[in-house]
Amino acid sequence: MQSVNVPAADAFPVAPSTGVLSPLPLPAVSLSGGFWxxxxxxxxxAIIPHAVSWVTRLDWLGNLENAAAKEKYEHRGRxxxxxxxxxxxxxxxxEHARSGETDLSKVLDSFIDKLAKAQDPDGYLHTLFGRPWQQPRYSDFKWGHELYCFGHLIQAAVANYRATGSTKLLDVGRKLGDHVCTMFGPDGLDKVxxxxxxxxxLVELYRVTDERxxxxxxxxxxxxxxxGTLPLxxxxxxxxxxxxxxRAATVLRGHAVRALYLAAGAVDVAxxxxxxELLDALKLQWQNTVARRTYIxxxxxxxxxxxxxxxxxxLPPDRSYCETCAGVASIxxxxxxxxxxxxxQYADLIERTLYNIVATSPSADGRSFFYANTLHQRTTAGEAPLNEDGVCIRGGSSGREAWFEVSCCPPNVARTLASLSSYVATTNADGMQIHQYAxxxxxxxxxxxxxxxxxxTNYPATGRIKLTVADAPDTPVSISLRVPAWATGATLDAGEDTRPAHPGTVTVTRAFRPGQQITLDLPMNPRFSWPDDRIDAVRGCVAIERGPEVFALESIDLPSGWELSDAQIxxxxxxxxxxxxxxxxLVRLHRGESSLAWPFISQDEAVAAGSAQAALVPYHSWAERGSSTMRIWIPAHTQDTA
Structure with a gap:
């Protein structure tokens, strides 16, 4: 097998051969402090070392070592x-491409060594199937996750090659990719x-190898x-x-992570x-899903x-699942x-998801995580059910947990944060476009x-983004900045060019000189957001946003004696x-005595009984001060109950 060669600096998570915009590699964008x-x-x-310690401690890494030893073993994990x-x-x-981290690089090399040794001669690599004491290969397309695991291995192989220039893992990925093409091609298994x-x-493997x-x-x-290759x-x-x-679907449906991974792959193919035709279908699916099936x-x-x-x-707030992995897949x-x-508009949704899903999952110390991201926590977090290894059994637990039996979310957060620099800006023939502000x-x-x-910038604490040109071509180029859909009233100051910056993009084109500046000011005053009347679960409620951040009312910030269910805004x-x-x-609602025995009361039995000012917290920072209840959608007070 021939190894291919590209510079290690070509570290793109996604590298399409064509498109309106071209991504920048990780080393092209270096973030210095601030939110991201x-x-x-x-x-x-913290996050990556924490995750490494868990897969090692639970012996999931040992599955690969045991598979390489070709001796009977008990598979650990799901x-x-x-x-x-x-x-x-x-x-x-x-992370290696971003920071050159040496300690993690040593761990990375050891992981790759174990993985390469576990691969079968025909390219197959899965630790749960195919050995005499295990289920046969490809005996469970519903739940076996063989091709799913293959996909993550190949993505890791491409990432490692682009980040380091080493072909060791890429060779494993290509061998596995060839196996998949043989087993599931025109003359193989008609399955998904x-x-x-x-x-x-597979598309990213094609992009890095040019093998059709x-x-x-x-x-x-x-x-x-x-x-219909999968059963009902x-x-x-x-x-x-x-x-x-x-290409026949008009909206995303079913298991959210599955749907979004499939849609992402379909865009790549298109x-x-x-x-x-396929790309237009996917754009329609995105539009309808955002308009009708996406939380604030x-x-x-x-x-x-x-x-x-x-x-x-x-879109019920108290039963919202909003899996962290779905947020990653949406991005x-x-x-x-x-x-x-x-x-x-696509960058707008990326920003919303980054600040309110990806940033919400990990705790401030990077050692516990939300799997699901509810919009309304009715009870304080109790003790989560743990298995004999001390691992949370259910991902929908009410608090952040150190690790899960189904642990897809922490590693997904880790790979997203490590590659985040690549989502900041792009280029085209005219110049540069900035999509995320850091x-x-x-x-x-x-x-x-x-x-x-x-x-x-100190965004999103403030809305000022100041660009200073350090170097530029002698000829005119364009610098475009995204103006979020919520940012009505934004302004641009580029020296002699001062103007309103309407939602969408604002562009400055000139022959720039070092030292020249462009300043975008986004309005950051907090705002009320009202739900569509068709969202029955939150009709009559209101949410508060400021910039890209959604805010929450947490019980710890209520006046003494108040319950979250008492509060109206x-x-x-x-x-x-x-x-x-x-x-x-906030207005405190008092209910009549009859509500103690029956939850349905007349209007005149619900009266206002005091008011108070209360602080809100950015949703991504809730549950950091101890166990609490929380809600994003707050009932709006009406004078009828006063």
Whole structure:
């Protein structure tokens, strides 16, 4: 097998061969402190080491060692335990490209050594299937997750190659990719995996090797989905998106992570095969899903039982699932559509999801995580049910937990934070586009020369983003900045060019000189957000946002003696803000004596019984001060109950 060669600096999580916008590699964007720079450092110092310690302690890594030894062993962890190791390899690879972290690099090398030794001669690699004492290979397409694990291995292999230049893991990934093409190609098994993931991996393997059969196989999997190769079961075939062809669907449905991984892979296939019909179908699915099936936090998935989307406008806050992995997958889907089309609405959703899902999951110390991200916590977090290894059994637990039996979310957060720099900016023939705002330096190699910008901002604490040109080509180039949809009243100051900056994008084109500055000011005053009347679960409620952050009312901030269920918000009093803290005026609702025996009372039995100012917290920081209850959607007080 021939090894291919590209510079290690070509560290792109996604590298389409065509599109309206082109991504920048990780080393091109360095974040320096601030909201996301601090979280990248937390990821390096705490989140990744914490996850590594758990997969080692639980002996999930030992599955690979035992598989290599070819002796009988008892498999540890769930059927997809291998994939958590692969996601950590991806995270450590991106971290190597970002910071050159040496301690993690040693761990990374040891993981890769174990993985390479475990691969079978024909390329197959899974620690739960295929040995005489185990289930046969490909005997459980519903729940076996073989192709799902293969996908994460191949993604890790591509990431490691792009980040380090080493072909050791890439050779493993190519051998596995060849195995998949043989087993599931035109003359092979007419099957798909119950959990999409292999599709995005095969396209990225094609992009790094230029071997067409990987792309063809990804396309085959996309076209095969929805033809009924998976069985009907209690949640329906929509659970694994096998109810209709991908290009026939008009909205995402079923298991949210599965749906979003599949959609991301389908965008990749559409872009590389110039399939405009498929791409248009995916854009429609994104639009309808965002308009009807997405929470204000950017979270997706309103069913706990099947971790799935509900019907249109079924978005209950207290039963919101909003799995962290679905947030990561949503970013994957939106990023691919942004590169393909250049439409800033996709970057808007990425921003919302980053601040209110990805940033919410890990604790401040990086050693515990939300698996699900509820919008309304009715009870304080009790002790989570733990198995004999001390691992949380259920991901929908009411608090952040150190680790889970199904532990997909922490490694997904790790690989997203490690690669976050690549989602900040892009280029095209005209110049550079900035999509996410974080302090640091951005360097783009344009056809006419290097464009280097220093970004100074404390966003989202403040709304000022100041760009200073460090270097630029001699000829005119364009610098475009995204103006979020909520930012009505934004302004741009580029020296002699001062103007309103309307939601969408604002662009400055000139021959820039070092030292020149562009300042974008986004309005950051807090605002009320009202739900669509069709969202029955929160009709009559209101949420509070400030910039990209959704805010929450936490019980710890209520006056003494108040319960969260007592509080209504007086919207006529407006919103306050002092030293960065958002405050609201709350009215306490008193219910009559009859409500003690019967929960349905007449209007005149519910009266206002006092009011108070209360502070809100950014949703991503809730549950950091001890056990509490919380809600994002707060009932709006009406004078009828006064």
């Amino acid at each position: 720079g601090e979280r990248q450092e937390l990821n390096r110092a 059927e997809f335990a291998d994939s958590e190791i692969y996601k950590l390899i991806e995270a450590m690879s991106w 995996c119950g959990h999409a993931e292999i599709e995005v991996a 059969h990987y792309l063809d196989q990804a396309k085959t999997f996309i076209e095969r989905r929805g033809t 079961f209690e949640f329906g075939r929509a659970y694994w998106q096998d109810d209709m062809p991908v 872009v590389e095969t110039n399939d405009t 936090t950017g979270g997706m998935g309103s069913h706990h039982m099947d971790e799935a989307y509900g019907e249109d406008f079924v 994957m889907f939106s990023w691919r559509l942004l590169l393909a089309t250049g439409d800033p 302090a640091g330096r951005i360097r783009a190699e344009l056809a006419t020369g290097a464009l280097i910008l220093d970004v100074e 007086d919207t006529t009093a407006g919103l306050g803000e002092q030293d960065g803290t958002v405050t609201v005026r």
